[in-house]
Amino acid sequence: MADGSAFHFRTEHRLVRLTGLRATTLGGLVAHLRVVSGSSVFYHTHHQYLARHFVKPVFYNDFAAWAMEALQEPELAEKLAAIDLLAFTAIRPLRNAIVETIERHLAASGAPMRECPSGDEFHFCESQSFIVPTGLVARDVGEFFAVLPRVTNVSLFFHFFEARLRLEQPTNDFSAWLAARGAQDLAYAIDRLDPYVVTLDELKAQILALDPSSARGGAGQ
């Protein structure tokens, strides 16, 4: 991303890998969740943010959506959806939080585990990401905001979601670079944005609104 001074915008291409693991009950889901790769946990908690939707889904998290739609477990679905992804900078604690949420629900309900209808099984997949340069480069904060409108949603996804959670960095790439350039306020303002409650288009608009050279800019350097 940053080669000392300039910010190189990157983007990604994706293949979906199949694990062959499938769950029909919450017990099966937890058993597989413990052993699947971090890329699988990332895939099922994030791929919906990249997908095109005709309306915003109620649940972006596949585990929550499956609990709701296939198992008719609305309470668990809400609890899984409420897991604050922004609170994690690594997959392992995120995985633990999902597993613990399901286990607490199972322990509290005491009811026999429901089996999903045939055809509605949960299939564990993984992301395989290929990171490539976009050719867009920002040498200073002004250029960063000038280039940003041309940055695609996939590129934004990479710098915000992949870099932070999958590459285990404490913040998103933009904030890290801006902080290194001395733009602490901007870095902090972008770090405080919640990318999980908005679309990528909306996220980009929120970042652009922070442009210090713009009348709308909300954070100075």
Next chain:
Amino acid sequence: MSLRDYEPIVGSHVLAELQALAVCVGGRRLQNISSTAVGGGVAEILTHMVPLLRDLGVQADWDLIKGDQAFFNVTKAFHNALHGRPERITGEMLEIYRATTEANLRELRFTGDVIFIHDPQPAGLVAHKREIGRKWMWRCHIDISAPDPAVWAFLRPAVEQYDVAIFSMPDFAQTLPIPQFMVPPSIDPLSNKNKELDERAIEQVLGRHSIDPTRPVLTQISRFDRLKDPLGVIAAYRLVRKRHDCQLVLAGGGASDDPEGLEVLRQVQEAAADDPDIHVLLLPPFSDLEINALVRGSTIVFQKSIREGFGLTVSEALWKRKPVIGGAVGGIKLQIVDGFTGYLVHSPEGAAQRAMRLLGDPELRRMMGDNGYEHVKQNFLLTRHVKDYLLLMLALDHPDQRIITL
């Protein structure tokens, strides 16, 4: 067709992405091997895919295995069994498969750096992987979510020798010791089956079949096969007819060498005999332009399958901005976004109720048609398929990495 022909449809950025990935693939040669050059989805996709890959600078080739009728009878039985239908597989049949595979191994020249084998017919060629070397990919185009255990037990040791296996949906994945990928199939927007047609061409085809273009037309394009539920479509149409003056077109081909298909066709013709507004059309091979016109001349398209490998007829109709009412099975569930590009149904009654709603609401049909077009453009066009294959060739070099910097 050349790569540039796709630019007005997908945009220059998509082509630029493909070109950049093709540069990463470099001089690797991709050798596709399948069982037939014409007929069926695999041949259709490769016919359009190979020239596009070459246009991108990838050295792509396509070779065929040879086999006699006995061999293809065996592989047809394998196909049915992998789809979960009970089939009697004898030791003699397995021997025919092995012997034909050996004969092809003697005749074929393996010129690719990546050998890309399509479907079960040539899957056994991997037996000589150790001597031949190279990277091997197996592309399974059929639904093997619940395969016949005996046939899968026979094929599985071969599949396990590949470097990767590729399936159309997560539901088809198996527990295998090799990496598996999901790559949905695609349609070519510039093929005869999908390209734009002018109104006159559409009206000519409708006229040829005595279909009235002034009244609504409900259509299902599919083989005359029980799994496509043509009788269920007629039942749905009869319910719709109580409220709406409309016509039904059931068009398909490929029944002539299929005794079961002929029987289904006979039942469909019998069920339709008393209604001049039901048009049962047995189309000859190479009727792509005719099918294109029939779909474009339709108001609503059905794909009311009971079981389906992927069901690309859905994407073909969505691409023509037609709302599709489909059975909630297989790949139809990926193509129909329920309530947005069409409706997923479980019964003739459900299909009829949805059709009546659409017939009564032209604005809803238009909205769904536009959504369907966009959905296919994003997910099921040939250019996306080409990109996935380029990425697969790159993935072969990084079997254990999930994040690869190119």
